[in-house]
Amino acid sequence: MDNHRIDFEALSARIKDILYRYMAVRSTSGTKAERQVEPFFKALIGEIPYFSEHPELWGLYPAPNDEFGRNVCWAMVKGSGSDTVCMVHHYDVVDVEDFKNLADLAYSPDELADVLKEHPGLLSDDAAKDLASGGYLFGRGGCDMKGGGSIQLALLEQYSKMPDFKGNVIVIAVPDEENQSAGMRGAAVLLSELKAKYGLNYLMMINSEPHQRRRPDCGVLSEGTVGKLMPFFYVRGYLAHAGKVYEGLNSTGLLAEIMTRTEVNIDFADSYAGECAPAPTWLYARDRKDHYDVSMPLVSTGCLSVLTLNQTPAQVLENVRKTCFESFEAVIKRTEDSYEAFCRASGREIVPLPWKPCVSEFRELYEMAECSHGEEFTKAYTERKKAILAEIRSGAINTIEGTFRLVDAIYDYVEDASPRIVYGLLPPYYPNVSNCYFEGIDPKAESVGREVVRYAAETYGEEYEREYFFTGICDLSYINIGDPKAQRDSLSGAMPLFGEIYDVPFEAIKDISMGGINIGPWGKDFHKLTERVYKEDLYRRTPVLLDHAIKYLLG
Numbered sequence: 379m380d381n382h383r384i385d386f387e388a389l390s391a392r393i394k395d396i397l398y399r400y401m402a403v404r405s406t407s408g409t410k411a412e413r414q415v416e417p418f419f420k421a422l423i424g425e426i427p428y429f430s431e432h433p434e435l436w437g438l439y440p441a442p443n444d445e446f447g448r449n450v451c452w453a454m455v456k457g458s459g460s461d462t463v464c465m466v467h468h469y470d471v472v473d474v475e476d477f478k479n480l481a482d483l484a485y486s487p488d489e490l491a492d493v494l495k496e497h498p499g500l501l502s503d504d505a506a507k508d509l510a511s512g513g514y515l516f517g518r519g520g521c522d523m524k525g526g527g528s529i530q531l532a533l534l535e536q537y538s539k540m541p542d543f544k545g546n547v548i549v550i551a552v553p554d555e556e557n558q559s560a561g562m563r564g565a566a567v568l569l570s571e572l573k574a575k576y577g578l579n580y581l582m583m584i585n586s587e588p589h590q591r592r593r594p595d596c597g598v599l600s601e602g603t604v605g606k607l608m609p610f611f612y613v614r615g616y617l618a619h620a621g622k623v624y625e626g627l628n629s630t631g632l633l634a635e636i637m638t639r640t641e642v643n644i645d646f647a648d649s650y651a652g653e654c655a656p657a658p659t660w661l662y663a664r665d666r667k668d669h670y671d672v673s674m675p676l677v678s679t680g681c682l683s684v685l686t687l688n689q690t691p692a693q694v695l696e697n698v699r700k701t702c703f704e705s706f707e708a709v710i711k712r713t714e715d716s717y718e719a720f721c722r723a724s725g726r727e728i729v730p731l732p733w734k735p736c737v738s739e740f741r742e743l744y745e746m747a748e749c750s751h752g753e754e755f756t757k758a759y760t761e762r763k764k765a766i767l768a769e770i771r772s773g774a775i776n777t778i779e780g781t782f783r784l785v786d787a788i789y790d791y792v793e794d795a796s797p798r799i800v801y802g803l804l805p806p807y808y809p810n811v812s813n814c815y816f817e818g819i820d821p822k823a824e825s826v827g828r829e830v831v832r833y834a835a836e837t838y839g840e841e842y843e844r845e846y847f848f849t850g851i852c853d854l855s856y857i858n859i860g861d862p863k864a865q866r867d868s869l870s871g872a873m874p875l876f877g878e879i880y881d882v883p884f885e886a887i888k889d890i891s892m893g894g895i896n897i898g899p900w901g902k903d904f905h906k907l908t909e910r911v912y913k914e915d916l917y918r919r920t921p922v923l924l925d926h927a928i929k930y931l932l933g
């Protein structure tokens with residue numbers, strides 16, 4: 379690649395210029411403010427002559443069925459041949475709640491740094507040291523991840539100026555990563571369309587999320603990302619007066635038992651090749667009573683976040699089923715023991731309690747109602763679902779509440795009133811993806827991690843380690859997939875909202891299948907007031923490493 383020359387001094391200045399403008403756009407995740415990135419993107423692309431000459435090579439691509447009408451911003455430098463490298467970054471940033479009265483400065487790195495110096499009480503020792511050193515850029519989104527995004531955009535601009543560029547490079551900037559990745563799920567479809575239109579051969583998706591370091595002198599490259607699933611639990615007990623406790627079965631006790639058996643239970647976290655997913659944790663749990671009386675709550679609900687390295691949705695759901703069953707047995711046993719002790723102490727005759735463990739996947743409950751009430755049920759359910767979807771779309775309720783209302787709607791047609799645990803999945807779903815088990819990986823993509831490690835050592839004397847999985851959850855989840863049909867089947871049976879307001883384009887993902895890697899700057903305290911990115915990486919080293927990876931892949 380003789381024409382592949384970059385003035386890295388000038389590139390540093392350009393990254394800074396782009397980043398300050400990008401950060402000034404307050405694109406808070408999960409709000410319509412994300413769309414303010416669009417004029418920024420258009421203006422930036424408008425400054426690059428190549429894209430004025432080739433208006434067909436960039437644009438805004440709508441995220442399908444998006445409540446805010448958000449768009450994927452994309453641009454492609456189209457050189458010779460079909461080999462293509464994609465770069466992705468998300469342009470949404472988290473809220474600035476914990477900035478309190480500094481919130482207005484959160485988007486202006488220099489002003490923020492000046493003010494933070496006057497408020498040392500807000501900073502940890504490490505943050506204070508980093509601030510005093512001047513080596514870090516503070517501010518919302520600078521680290522996560524408009525820093526990485528600005529590097530990608532500045533490099534793309536450089537490629538657009540190179541005569542006879544070999545290969546193709548696409549940058550996609552996506553919304554909603556901190557929420558449900560509506561942007562990246564849409565981008566998979568966009569990339570599939572671009573592939574068909576231009577005959578592209580996708581080699582690799584490079585993300586530039588910031589990396590955290592275990593040791594300050596050793597950077598991290600991730601060659602994949604954890605998956606995330608959110609099993610839900612709808613626990614129906616048997617209602618009784620609190621004074622007649624053995625006549626009922628309290629749904630809260632049953633839910634609590636499931637929680638005890640799963641919360642930070644490392645058995646739920648799979649490991650792969652010496653790496654281990656963080657243990658699961660509960661994100662939501664409550665009974666569905668909305669008033670006080672002396673009855674037990676009939677229904678209690680909750681959901682659990684499970685991170686995966688290798689498990690499929692079917693495997694996670696099987697594990698959930700087993701845990702529900704065992705929890706049910708344990709609660710029945712405890713209740714029986716208590717009842718017997720009560721009878722002995724009060725001289726009563728022991729009459730066996732009627733409880734039996736009963737666990738159903740969402741799909742099974744639906745089929746039960748359909749089987750007993752046929753069209754009467756399906757019609758009523760469709761109507762109810764329409765109303766619930768409208769409430770979700772209007773923001774009146776969230777997807778968790780919507781899902782539980784759908785289970786309520788089925789229960790209107792289930793005759794069996796005995797206690798039961800219904801389980802399933804809530805959106806979003808992030809598949810686990812890693813180069814270590816992506817069979818179709820291009821040989822260059824397979825080796826690019828090692829090459830970047832070698833190059834960093836040679837160029838900067840800096841050590842980098844490689845990991846198979848980025849554990850922070852990221853958009854690399856949607857770049858390749860083993861069995862789209864199996865995944866679609868698992869989700870359609872377990873996730874009541876799947877295919878309605880939430881979908882994963884498994885088939886498009888299969889079509890674009892490519893390896894992935896995260897090459898990003900060193901950052902600290904993501905999402906916090908002291909979010910910061912290491913300037914040496916941001917302006918100097920990461921752009922060089924990223925450019926080297928792209929040259930290597932396309933060379």
Ligand SMILES: [Zn+2]
Pocket residue numbers: 468522523555587
């Ligand atoms: Zn991020």
